[in-house]
Amino acid sequence: MPELPEVENARQVLEKALDRTITDVDDSDSYVCRPHRPGEIAKALVGGKLVAAHRRGKTMWCETVTADGDPGPHLGVHLGMGGRVRITGPGGAREGELAGGLPKKSAEEKQKDEWDRVTVSFDDGGSFRLFDKRRLGRVRLEPDLDALGPDAAEISRDDFRARVGRGTAPIKARLLDQSVLSGVGNLLADETLWQAKVDPHRPSGTFSEPELDELRRVLRKATRAAIKHGGVHTGEVIPHRQRDVACPRCGAPMERGTVGTRTTWWCSAEQA
DNA sequence: ACTCGTGTTAGCTG
DNA sequence: TCAGCTAACACGAG
Structure with missing residues (x-):
C-alpha cells in the first residue's frame, strides 16, 4: 500500500517516537528483521534514543544516540506492501491512527496485536510498532541507501532527464525502478501517466527533454497532492481503476493490462 | 477453493 | 557487465 506519500505521512508520525529512552525492543520476528x-x-x-526520522523514497530511517549520548546505529524502517507505523503514548495510550496505509474501510478495522511485527518500548510506557499483516515490511540496522535513486519529490530537472529518459523498457517500469528514482509505486505511476496523457507502454528512451520535463512536473504535482490529501488513493484517476468505468476526463473506456509485471490502468483514448 | 496484490529482490537471460 | 524480466517472498482480502 504505502508509496512515497503514505511513507512521508508515516515518517511524520514516527517523529512522535523521538527523544524517548528505549527500554526494550521486540525483534523476534526474524523474517521482518532479516538479516539480523x-x-x-x-x-x-x-538504553539509547531515536533522535531524528528521515525518508528517501519509501525507505525511512532514524538516527539514534546511545545511552552515553554518542551517535548510535541508524534504524531502517520499510513498510513493504502493507506496513504501518503505530505509536503509543505514556502508559500505552493510543496516539492517533495508524499511519502509512489505506483509509479505514470501516470504523472497526482489525488491529490484532500479533500483527505488530516489531515493537520498540520506551521508559514512559509507550512504544513505536511496525504494524504489518503481511510481514513484507522490514526493520534493520544500517539500511543501505546507495541503491536508491533520488527521491521522486526532490529530483532535479537534469537528474530526471538523465535517469528516466533512457532505456528500452516501458516508461512505467522505469518510473517504478527504485534505483532510477525512489518513491513511485504502482498507483502513483498510473496517476502520473494518466495526468500527463502518456502511454505506459512507451519506451522510456523515446521521450524528448520537454516531454521529460513535463512528466517530472506532473509527478511532483501528483506526489505533493497525495501527501497533502493523505495518500495516493486521493488521486484523480485512481478511483477509476475499475472495470466498466470511463476516463473521468474524456469519457473513453479505461483499459486494464499488465505493464512491467504490474496491473496497469490507462485511458484507451488519451494514453494510446 | 482459488486468485490477486499500492513492494522488494535474488537470480536468470540475452 | 548490464538492462530487463520472472519468481518468490507472506498472508489477508475478495
Whole structure:
C-alpha cells in the first residue's frame, strides 16, 4: 500500500517516537528483521534514543544516540506492501491512527496485536510498532541507501532527464525502478501517466527533454497532492481503476493490462 | 477453493 | 557487465 506519500505521512508520525529512552525492543520476528538475529537490534538500541526520522523514497530511517549520548546505529524502517507505523503514548495510550496505509474501510478495522511485527518500548510506557499483516515490511540496522535513486519529490530537472529518459523498457517500469528514482509505486505511476496523457507502454528512451520535463512536473504535482490529501488513493484517476468505468476526463473506456509485471490502468483514448 | 496484490529482490537471460 | 524480466517472498482480502 504505502508509496512515497503514505511513507512521508508515516515518517511524520514516527517523529512522535523521538527523544524517548528505549527500554526494550521486540525483534523476534526474524523474517521482518532479516538479516539480523533475534536480539541484535535490541542490543544495539536499548538504553539509547531515536533522535531524528528521515525518508528517501519509501525507505525511512532514524538516527539514534546511545545511552552515553554518542551517535548510535541508524534504524531502517520499510513498510513493504502493507506496513504501518503505530505509536503509543505514556502508559500505552493510543496516539492517533495508524499511519502509512489505506483509509479505514470501516470504523472497526482489525488491529490484532500479533500483527505488530516489531515493537520498540520506551521508559514512559509507550512504544513505536511496525504494524504489518503481511510481514513484507522490514526493520534493520544500517539500511543501505546507495541503491536508491533520488527521491521522486526532490529530483532535479537534469537528474530526471538523465535517469528516466533512457532505456528500452516501458516508461512505467522505469518510473517504478527504485534505483532510477525512489518513491513511485504502482498507483502513483498510473496517476502520473494518466495526468500527463502518456502511454505506459512507451519506451522510456523515446521521450524528448520537454516531454521529460513535463512528466517530472506532473509527478511532483501528483506526489505533493497525495501527501497533502493523505495518500495516493486521493488521486484523480485512481478511483477509476475499475472495470466498466470511463476516463473521468474524456469519457473513453479505461483499459486494464499488465505493464512491467504490474496491473496497469490507462485511458484507451488519451494514453494510446 | 482459488486468485490477486499500492513492494522488494535474488537470480536468470540475452 | 548490464538492462530487463520472472519468481518468490507472506498472508489477508475478495
